[in-house]
Amino acid sequence: MSKVGVFVCHCGTNIASALDVFKVAEAARALPGVAHAAEYKYMCSEPGQQLILDAINEHGLKRVVIASCSPRMHETTFRKMLKKSKINEYLLEIANIREQDAWVHADFEKATEKAIDLVRMAVAKALKDEPLKAQTIPITKRALVIGGGIAGIQAALDIADAGHEAVLLEREPSIGGHMAMLDKTFPTLDCSACISTPKMVDVGAHPNITLLTSAEVDAVKGYIGNFTVTIRKKANYVNHDICTGCGACEQKCPVKTDSAFNRGLSKRTAIYKLFPQAVPSKPVIDAESCLKLKNGKCGVCEKVCPLGCIDYGDEDRLVEMDFGAIIVATGYRPAKWQRMYDEYGAGRYADVIDGLQFERLVNASGPTEGHIARPSDGKAPKTVAIIKCVGSRDPKKGHAYCSRACCMAAAKHAHQLIDKLPGSRVFVFYIDVRTPGKGYEEFYDQTRKDGAVYVRGRVSRIYKEGDTLVCQGEDTLLGKQVRVHADLVILETAMEPSPGSGALLGLLGCAKDADGWVTEAHPKLRPVETQVGGVFLAGACQGPKDIPDTVAQASASAAKAIGLLNKDEMETSPMIAKIEEDKCSGCGACGPICPYKAIALEKIPARDPGTGKKIERLVARVNAGLCQGCGACTVACRTGAIDLLGFRNNQILEEVDALWL
Template sequence: MPRIGVFICWCGTNIAGTVEIEQVVNAARSFPGVVYAGDYRYLCSEVGQKLIKDTIKKENLERVVVGTCSPRMHEVTFRKAVAEAGLNPYLLEVANLREHCSWVHKDPAEATPKAIALVRAAVSKASLDEPLTALMLDVEKRALVIGGGIAGIQAALDIADSGYTVDLVEKEPSIGGRMAQLEKTFPTLDCAACILTPKMVEVAQHPNINLLTYSEVEAVSGFVGQFDVRIRSRARSIDPSKCTGCGICYEKCPAKVPSEFDMELGKRKVIYVPFPQAVPNIPVIDRENCLYFKRGRCRICEKECPAEAIDFEQQDEIIERRYGVILVATGFDSMDLTGYGEYGYGQHPDVLSALQFERLFNASGPTAGQVVRLSNGRPPQRVVFIQCVGSRDIARGQNYCSKICCMFTSKQAILLKEKLPETEAYIFYIDLRTAGKGYEEFQRRAAEEYGVIYLRGSVGKVFPEGERLLVRGVDSLSGRPLEIEADLVVLAAASVPRRDAPELARLMSINSDRYNFFDEAHPKLRPVETHTAGIFIAGACQAPKDIPEAVAQAGAAAAKAVTLLSKEKLQSEACVAKVDPARCSGCLHCEAVCPYGAIAATETEERVRGELLTRTVAEVNPALCQGCGCCTMTCRSGSVTLQGYTDEQMLAEVDALCLQR
């Protein structure tokens, strides 16, 4: 029996307020193997750590049990302390007396016996602890950034500026993302393109950035420091080394389809660049709609191209590459509003989503910058904006507030007033949320300087009546039902994750919330990390956010990524699975369930009745194993063990917990 020391922490009154510390210490002294039991007010303090270190030496301790807060908080602290005293750090066990005990009980008569039981369990487990050693693994000095919106662009630039190579993967033919679709930005009314395009150009020119547009991530394996990623770079049908970006091809292309960039309001050619400032300025042929690919005839672009850059035979390129870190910045979609039939979206051409309305202001947009009704091409005399369409709606939409709509609606109303000063603007809002530097002032300017009329309430229904739209709503402050004859109705659609976000989360084994926004590792303290080490998130793929927030988060995620990349070696997980080849039947069910690809078949030799036989068994690669334990539960013969959490240790804990008081 190893010599075990037990240290109980008061955590101020957090534990000591509910748990009778003295009783726990006294009880611990009687547990098998315990040669020392003591307590301290704050065990995590330097004094507390010193107490542990000194006692290890003085009492010649071989195992240490601490009864403290959750191991998620301070396991690392205490492992370090134990190691500094010369013990293997994995000879430490944490009994969670705070989150699992004192915080969930009020009555010391209940909490104290439970604390004793938890310590007894930890002691039982500790007596079976074995020293473990982590591997030191290489770090591939290359980063992958997924998503070329403002967050992805910023993150790529920051990582690249730190001297590391970055591959920036963007699904669309150009980087720029949602921000590229905007005319102006709140609360400064900067022209979005004027502040975004310099960054796009910087990406294109940066020696450390390898831009992969029209490309998607198809597979991810490996682990922090060594992610192996397969990327499909779709065929543009254009040879980028020849293309000069002259634009003759799309001028001459005879086929048109609705433009995604203009939110389906305008048309684009089938060979196209999504917008004039696109980076790279190399067109793509949309093969689904191309007359040649559909019907085998046309090839006008090929005839017209002076650089002979058109290549109908071009194949998708598969890129397989290793990365040390991955940063995900896939952004957001505007919610599909077909479930809101009362507003007539999709039924009437003058009912638009906010992102569609934004495109009307843009000189290269569907109306060449003219703010007009799409039904008749005339400027609107009255525009009604409706906020919270799909946001804060537990029945038909999203439970959350989309955060940016109050501000972009005020911005659009101001833009409208600047373009058409005589046009009336009404905004139906439920609550005005303007938390942000200069935001409240901006909204007040809209109301006070521009005369935008804010109506606190909702719209029940939009009735197309003759040429106009009769908006029936209510102003709840005056308690008056209202009917407004409008020419345009603009809906502030909720921000939702990209449609393919769940698929990407699955590829990368990162968590998502109930809405499919990617989950951060800790809502306060680890806001840009995911639960998968080495994968970071930034921008609106995590939750709705505006440009300054997305940029700040991108910078933070880049800093985290660079911190990892700057390390020569990374310590691997020490608590990894291990196969006992003598008992393994070679069924390889473990291989099938392993989320990290850490298990593979191998051959083992054994002597049966004097004969040397070769047999297939499973083998764990300790560099890949993350210690999740799926394999141990799948194994029928019980031949896979998770080191640090062996069956014997678990059962010893259970036995200790089940002991009569």
């Protein structure tokens, strides 16, 4: 009979005051298979662990049952402890007599009785435990960073600086993301381009970084350390290998279409660079507006290009690359407020703009070269209304969540208006002012001192009166209606998950929350990991964030990826599905159950039971790298040929039986 040692923890008085730990140990001693039982004040403590290790030696124990707090608390602790002993660390069971007994029951006798039952179940299972050994899988030393905003840029640079290869994927023709559109950053008011463009240039020049712009993820296969990603390099009709970015094509292109980078406040050509500081600094052709690609007429850019870079026959190309780690940094998009707020004109008034449009208006490299001119007539506004929480904190029309960065963006915009347009009046409509960040509250205070008028209340309606837009709302502090006749209205809109990020998360197998943000593995303790091993997250794809938080998270995410890539191979949990090929009939019922596609049918040599002839027959095989150990497949197998190590059928059955022995 295998010798089991049972160790009952008092957890100070946490357990000992709610049930009779001595009686539990005594009852354990009488169980079949139990060679030794003891109780102690704190089993997880140094002396507690030593007590267990000593007992293993003294009594020649082969398996260990610890009756203590939840296995979710200390299973890892005790496994580590067993590594110091002669016993395999998987020959361990934990009876949860704290969270699921001592803490939830008031009746001392009944709680004791239950504890004895739980120990009996644990002993029964422990008797069927088998030594398990963690497997190792190789790691591909390359990381994929999806999204070339500041989060992706930072993560890629950190990984590359640590000496690993990084591939930075961006679907737009240039990296930079939203930060490249901003004029100044709060609270220090340093110019956004001045701090982000050097990083972009670093990315372009870094020997360890491969930059793939106009590219998207098409398919993802594999698992932690061993991903194979199919990348779609979208046709851009310009051969970047030879293009020098001279710009001749852009100057001659006859097409004028809305510039998305300038948020529709200016026009661009069909062959274009996203913005002057774009990285790579080379143009692409927008197939939707190019005359040559639309109807075969034009071809001017081809004629003027001195190097013959233009290729109207360019097509999407698919490339497969292997990666060990993936960082999702897909960012956000500003909410489409026009669809949510009919009362703000739903886009009918040219002078109701969003915060990002204002960033372009006030930006020296923007469409007005930094002169704040309202879109309708180009006049400098004298009175400006800024409305916060447009789409945020408004579950009826937009989202329930707070978008976090808009309070400070509003303060910054107010400051910039007062600074650039002396004598102008700025009204900021707000629900609350949230400024938790270094130097944030001070900045907000200063803005108010400089003259911004903060009005507590939501604007209920914007309407046109003559040349002005009337913002009507309630000042909830004064308790009366206010009307502001504004020349320009700036809406600080909510952040929403970047379009297409949902599909990408689906390819990666990552979960997203009800609003579409990536779900982290643990909101507090594993904030940059996703539920998929080897896939990390950075920046606003996880939820609204400002730049400092985004960059901090990007570096954290990179550190996780670097930690993974530093290893040559990694251990995987041995508690995975296992197939007994003798029993497997190859029916394939298990395969479709597996969420990780870890089960495949393979032919193995065998003999015909009737004739003894050599044959080949199908059996299921489990890929240890893919299997996550959920065990859903085991139920589909009628014969029990597929079983889950650590939670085998017979182990669970023993637990059930133990209750009614």
